[in-house]
Amino acid sequence: MTLSVTRTTHGLVLGGGLAGMLTARVLRRHLDQVTVIERDELPEGPHHRKGLPQARHAHLLWSGGARLIESLLPGTTERLQAAGARRIGVYRDMVSLTAYGWQQRFPETQFLFAASRPLLDWTVRDLTLADRQITVRSRTEAVALLGDATRVTAVTVRDLDQDTTTDLTADLVVDTTGRGSRLGKWLDALDVPAPQEDVVDSGITYATRVYRAPGRTADSFPMVSVHSDYRTREPGRFGLILPVEDGQWIVTLSGTRGSEPPTDVDGFTAFAKDLAHPLISELIGLATPLTPVQGSRSTANRRRYYERDTVRPENLIALGDAVAGFNPVYGHGMSAAARSAAALDRALRRNLGTPELAAAAQRGISRAVDDPWNLATAQDVFYPNCRIQADDPRLEEELNSQERFTELVCTAGLNTAPVAAAVAGVSALAAPATSLQSPAVLGALRGGTTPAPDAPTLTDEEWARVNAPADQD
Numbered sequence: 001m002t003l004s005v006t007r008t009t010h011g012l013v014l015g016g017g018l019a020g021m022l023t024a025r026v027l028r029r030h031l032d033q034v035t036v037i038e039r040d041e042l043p044e045g046p047h048h049r050k051g052l053p054q055a056r057h058a059h060l061l062w063s064g065g066a067r068l069i070e071s072l073l074p075g076t077t078e079r080l081q082a083a084g085a086r087r088i089g090v091y092r093d094m095v096s097l098t099a100y101g102w103q104q105r106f107p108e109t110q111f112l113f114a115a116s117r118p119l120l121d122w123t124v125r126d127l128t129l130a131d132r133q134i135t136v137r138s139r140t141e142a143v144a145l146l147g148d149a150t151r152v153t154a155v156t157v158r159d160l161d162q163d164t165t166t167d168l169t170a171d172l173v174v175d176t177t178g179r180g181s182r183l184g185k186w187l188d189a190l191d192v193p194a195p196q197e198d199v200v201d202s203g204i205t206y207a208t209r210v211y212r213a214p215g216r217t218a219d220s221f222p223m224v225s226v227h228s229d230y231r232t233r234e235p236g237r238f239g240l241i242l243p244v245e246d247g248q249w250i251v252t253l254s255g256t257r258g259s260e261p262p263t264d265v266d267g268f269t270a271f272a273k274d275l276a277h278p279l280i281s282e283l284i285g286l287a288t289p290l291t292p293v294q295g296s297r298s299t300a301n302r303r304r305y306y307e308r309d310t311v312r313p314e315n316l317i318a319l320g321d322a323v324a325g326f327n328p329v330y331g332h333g334m335s336a337a338a339r340s341a342a343a344l345d346r347a348l349r350r351n352l353g354t355p356e357l358a359a360a361a362q363r364g365i366s367r368a369v370d371d372p373w374n375l376a377t378a379q380d381v382f383y384p385n386c387r388i389q390a391d392d393p394r395l396e397e398e399l400n401s402q403e404r405f406t407e408l409v410c411t412a413g414l415n416t417a418p419v420a421a422a423v424a425g426v427s428a429l430a431a432p433a434t435s436l437q438s439p440a441v442l443g444a445l446r447g448g449t450t451p452a453p454d455a456p457t458l459t460d461e462e463w464a465r466v467n468a469p470a471d472q473d
């Protein structure tokens, strides 16, 4: 009689942010056990933590990402909404001055979730960790890889409280340590060259203050955004009021190099007034500030091309901001991580147990981040003093023709429903950028357009609610 002995398979995820949790969930579809290594103490609830400074700022979770997260972690949507996250219909619930003009509030074709980042992270983390075969080693830092150029055998981790190191073995290792990933250096120690890296840095800086929503807007109010026109070739200035849970508004102001928003209260208020339209300034003038102003700078578009490596450990993959981080003004980082996790799932289904796995996964992840990369960089390069260290040929060859086409489509999208729907699909990362060239869109462009709104699109009823006494109900 032959006894068959099955071995327990184990995946290691380095970094327990949003990309790390989605990765852990995906790995568990294919492996017996998953361990997440996280430097921070992860909070038991929707609270801020040191390793996620960007969580203080407004975060949009577009429908392209939200649907994928729901499919990986069923129940996410319901949990988010039960906790007060707002579902913003695109463009029904958006009052938006784009680079091209005021957007008509067409019926919803896409949506986004507006919630604090701690709530988004906690919801995803709690659902992921409900699986008892996924465990987190918190206050533990990944410091090195063991193995050789063909295969990683273990990861050296340091316990930050005990100051001791241990080597953890794994069948598969995924780096999700974010923008500060040291994977290139770790690979160097295995005699594997670091990946090629592109950086497009418009120098965008963020400043955020949280307010109590004014009047009777606590339960529902549109998202309000004001963008400057990048075609002026002046530094960009952006403002956003994101209505989130607990009757709060997260107000984020940002500016590219040469127009950075100050982080003192007076400077913040003055910057809001100087946006391309003073609507945000008028609205926050009626709201009650709850926090000081918080700043952030780590916002460059940065992409590492692991899929181009010719030498690579077959069981080592990178995903999330560790592969591609974007100018956050476009709100695409979390959705790109969700798309990448879905790509990893497909690669595991086809290639688990083969030497092709990492290369196939990295190719899929590269495709998943390509649209958000191209959308962000193709616009950012036009801001003054944008620092570019990039080999992406599209930044040279296609930019001018792409700019003219983008201008045509986005202007028509302000007031032509089918074009608006196509633009919404691409912005939400729910449809490929190529869908902007579909026969329906091209036909609508040929049909001519009606004038876009020439003033903010808040309704009289919304203005009345902003100005109503807070206790009137």
Ligand SMILES: Cc1cc2nc3c(=O)[nH]c(=O)nc-3n(C[C@H](O)[C@H](O)[C@H](O)COP(=O)(O)OP(=O)(O)OC[C@H]3O[C@@H](n4cnc5c(N)ncnc54)[C@H](O)[C@@H]3O)c2cc1C
Pocket (backbone or CB within 6 Å): 014, 015, 016, 017, 018, 019, 020, 037, 038, 039, 040, 051, 052, 054, 057, 058, 059, 060, 061, 062, 140, 141, 142, 143, 176, 177, 178, 179, 180, 206, 296, 298, 299, 319, 320, 321, 322, 328, 329, 330, 331, 332, 333, 334, 335, 336, 337
């Ligand atoms: C200002 C700002 C605003 C943003 N706004 C949006 C938005 O509106 N919409 C959107 O979709 N995206 C937005 N993003 C992007 C979004 O925050 C990221 O894409 C998202 O957090 C996914 O990142 P990640 O999990 O790959 O990395 P991170 O969130 O950086 O997580 C990495 C994790 O790894 C841990 N870690 C790091 N090194 C180690 C190590 N050596 N060992 C163990 N653990 C380690 C860290 O503590 C952290 O928990 C914004 C980003 C910024 C900076």
